[in-house]
Amino acid sequence: MKIAILVDEPRVSYLPGEEGLSEDLQKRKTVKNLKEVLSKRFECSLIKADKDIISKLQKKNINLVFNLCNGIRGETKQAQIPAILEFAGIPYTGSSILGHTLALNKNYACKVFKGSDIPTPEFLCIYGKDDLMQLRDRKIKFPVLIKPCDEGSGRGIHQDSLVYDFRSLNRKVQQELRLYNPPIMLTEYIKGREFTVGILGNGNNLEVLPIIEISFEALPDGLAKFYSFEVKSNYADKTIFRCPAPLDNELKINIEKTAKKAYNALNLRDYARVDIRVKNDTPYVLEINSLPGLQKGYSDITKMAGACKLGYEGLIFKIVENAINRYKQTSEQKVI
Numbered sequence: 001m002k003i004a005i006l007v008d009e010p011r012v013s014y015l016p017g018e019e020g021l022s023e024d025l026q027k028r029k030t031v032k033n034l035k036e037v038l039s040k041r042f043e044c045s046l047i048k049a050d051k052d053i054i055s056k057l058q059k060k061n062i063n064l065v066f067n068l069c070n071g072i073r074g075e076t077k078q079a080q081i082p083a084i085l086e087f088a089g090i091p092y093t094g095s096s097i098l099g100h101t102l103a104l105n106k107n108y109a110c111k112v113f114k115g116s117d118i119p120t121p122e123f124l125c126i127y128g129k130d131d132l133m134q135l136r137d138r139k140i141k142f143p144v145l146i147k148p149c150d151e152g153s154g155r156g157i158h159q160d161s162l163v164y165d166f167r168s169l170n171r172k173v174q175q176e177l178r179l180y181n182p183p184i185m186l187t188e189y190i191k192g193r194e195f196t197v198g199i200l201g202n203g204n205n206l207e208v209l210p211i212i213e214i215s216f217e218a219l220p221d222g223l224a225k226f227y228s229f230e231v232k233s234n235y236a237d238k239t240i241f242r243c244p245a246p247l248d249n250e251l252k253i254n255i256e257k258t259a260k261k262a263y264n265a266l267n268l269r270d271y272a273r274v275d276i277r278v279k280n281d282t283p284y285v286l287e288i289n290s291l292p293g294l295q296k297g298y299s300d301i302t303k304m305a306g307a308c309k310l311g312y313e314g315l316i317f318k319i320v321e322n323a324i325n326r327y328k329q330t331s332e333q334k335v336i
């Protein structure tokens, strides 16, 4: 069987406060480790996604694409490569067009969570400052967090995104509307423990990896206790990761159940990572990463796999196996 690891151009950020953020090194390390593992069982090559990908993949008779493309532009960027592959009938790992599109846009994802009775923080979609008038009607209380609806890696979520009064809210909203795709998202701030949950599988056949708790208790005084861009980029050594998270059994089961329900509500496939905060024993889903990073020993989902018998190698083979089984169970069987 021939597998191609498909990568696109790494994104470099030039926005104020985020200059120089580059995914280049992270991508190169991910590809190197991934290729080492996949080559043990498959004929494995590395292909760069460009306008000729269909012919490149067909020329090499690729049976399965290991999709690592985050996308470059547009509001559905993560879904574009899956769309091209699906059009060409080429099987690929991970979520489909629908899943990536829903997960990438936090406003839509949270609408689906609400409609599926999955607890998620109260939120508003903000196109302009007039939308802030809904705050009172919807009984959303300060503090609230302002975030872009379709970014990741802490982009646009800064220390001053957590606001305690209307004046700072207004100022932050104006600033974010200038920098990011509207609508931006206003979300009720959930003060509580934070967890991230790795899920593998499809439909009723889901497996939850050991949960990670992300603790901000060691951050210097004066820094707000959430995973802001500043914390992600400058305070990694002061961010505590506990895996498996210390949880009593009831809460653990509740978090796992909520994460699985959210995964299926967005129609996700093969693997994803669900971000959760817990308040009064209720797990609130903040967002789902439908294409979580796979850098060995660094990305959360690889740490989770490292904390159980699966390990990094097992994780990668499991993703491939999930994709193959999924195609075997559908009418697209002939392509594998």
Ligand SMILES: Nc1ncnc2c1ncn2[C@@H]1O[C@H](COP(=O)(O)OP(=O)(O)O)[C@@H](O)[C@H]1O
Residues within 6 Å of the ligand: 121, 145, 147, 151, 152, 153, 154, 155, 157, 187, 188, 189, 190, 191, 194, 225, 226, 227, 228, 275, 277, 286, 287
């Ligand atoms: N509603 C919320 N309540 C509390 N904290 C939140 C909320 N939304 C986001 N956060 C904090 O901001 C961090 C980043 O938000 P998230 O939506 O996961 O964006 P990203 O895609 O950048 O990871 C979360 O890990 C969490 O610490």
Ligand SMILES: [Mg+2]
Residues within 6 Å of the ligand: 275, 287
């Ligand atoms: Mg997140």
